[in-house]
Amino acid sequence: MRAVCWKGKTDVSVEHVPDPRILNPRDAIVRVTSTAICGSDLHLYGGFVPTMEKGDILGHEFMGEVVATGPGVENLREGHRIVVPFAIACGNCYFCMRELWALCDNSNPNAALAEKFNGYPTAAAFGYSRLYGGYAGGQAEYVRVPYADVNHWKIPAGIPDEKVLFLTDIFPTGWMAAENCDITPGDTIAVFGAGPVGQFAIRSAFLQGAERVIAIESVPERLAMAEAAGAEPLDESQGEVLERLKQLTGGIGPDACIDAVGLEAHGHGPVDWYDKIKVAVRLETDRPIALRTAIQACRPGGIVSIPGVYAGFLDKVPFGAAFAKGLTFRMGQTHVHRYLKTLLERIEAEDIDPSFVITHRVAFEEVPDAYAMFQEKKDGCIKVVIDPAAEATRKERPQ
Ligand SMILES: [Zn+2]
Numbered sequence: 001m002r003a004v005c006w007k008g009k010t011d012v013s014v015e016h017v018p019d020p021r022i023l024n025p026r027d028a029i030v031r032v033t034s035t036a037i038c039g040s041d042l043h044l045y046g047g048f049v050p051t052m053e054k055g056d057i058l059g060h061e062f063m064g065e066v067v068a069t070g071p072g073v074e075n076l077r078e079g080h081r082i083v084v085p086f087a088i089a090c091g092n093c094y095f096c097m098r099e100l101w102a103l104c105d106n107s108n109p110n111a112a113l114a115e116k117f118n119g120y121p122t123a124a125a126f127g128y129s130r131l132y133g134g135y136a137g138g139q140a141e142y143v144r145v146p147y148a149d150v151n152h153w154k155i156p157a158g159i160p161d162e163k164v165l166f167l168t169d170i171f172p173t174g175w176m177a178a179e180n181c182d183i184t185p186g187d188t189i190a191v192f193g194a195g196p197v198g199q200f201a202i203r204s205a206f207l208q209g210a211e212r213v214i215a216i217e218s219v220p221e222r223l224a225m226a227e228a229a230g231a232e233p234l235d236e237s238q239g240e241v242l243e244r245l246k247q248l249t250g251g252i253g254p255d256a257c258i259d260a261v262g263l264e265a266h267g268h269g270p271v272d273w274y275d276k277i278k279v280a281v282r283l284e285t286d287r288p289i290a291l292r293t294a295i296q297a298c299r300p301g302g303i304v305s306i307p308g309v310y311a312g313f314l315d316k317v318p319f320g321a322a323f324a325k326g327l328t329f330r331m332g333q334t335h336v337h338r339y340l341k342t343l344l345e346r347i348e349a350e351d352i353d354p355s356f357v358i359t360h361r362v363a364f365e366e367v368p369d370a371y372a373m374f375q376e377k378k379d380g381c382i383k384v385v386i387d388p389a390a391e392a393t394r395k396e397r398p399q
């Protein structure tokens, strides 16, 4: 089969690799009908995630049709159309029993490796390094889904792939980020970063009853997409984000702040240089620029919700301000399984059409270019969907 393989820093290629096989009784094999490139794939692409190996198959946002099941999978059969959550959960462990699916401590065969980094193992994920289990990803024609009886949601016929594909990650991630804000009517929510997760956080915040959402972002087309959802755009490149957020909220600050940027934030001035230098000499791992501002901006007693990914040690986090203001922090990988039923119902009720976020549709051959385009935020790129069955049609990109 064909698959998108990681070759090294900023190097991916489409290769012919062996088809996946059933290895365990609870496995299923899925023929992928749609898959997407995620912002967190860019952390792999940029070489920020350790334990990647040449030839690893990428991709954790995918859906398709079941073509084979192991003897332990009783609730799926050939022909079923499913979406698959990015985090792999076993369904039986302490964490899965409490619906903390992304914390499953059974799905990662490299638990000892994960423990070394984080003290405890957490759930494995598709296409996301040895550290996250070393499972092949779904940017491929076929994929093996472990614990398939638990890791799927069936999609009825008649709903196009593009409306449900993002149930695998970014829609539930934006939804959980908003849910973590305990939104009550009249609330103002600030969303830092209007990439794909930020866009879903904005729409989810409105669906959960927010009165106002302020979107902080510097890329014009992302601001425009946020504005189309009813958010108030705050162009981060104009500076003075903190002051302007205060002005917009009568001096009090947003009720909750969502950091949908994560560890690769870009900032301005001396603090930005500080982070870049400290990361370069390995005295710091993450650049928490959005997080710092979110903590400073949030109103006393408010909530800071963090769907953006952090990996290690953070400097100059204004924890004193967080303490003084009595802030609540909520964060972590998304418990996707929890939200699939509710969010599919929202899509069926036409409360939201998640395909709004797609800016590019590509064939396999175009994927290496698409990664580069997405990383450089060129050509208005916000979200790329790959159709494994499509033939390449786009011309060579102008350099
Ligand atoms: Zn993702």
Ligand SMILES: [Zn+2]
Residues within 6 Å of the ligand: 089, 090, 091, 092, 093, 094, 095, 096, 097, 103, 104, 105, 106, 107
């Ligand atoms: Zn589990």
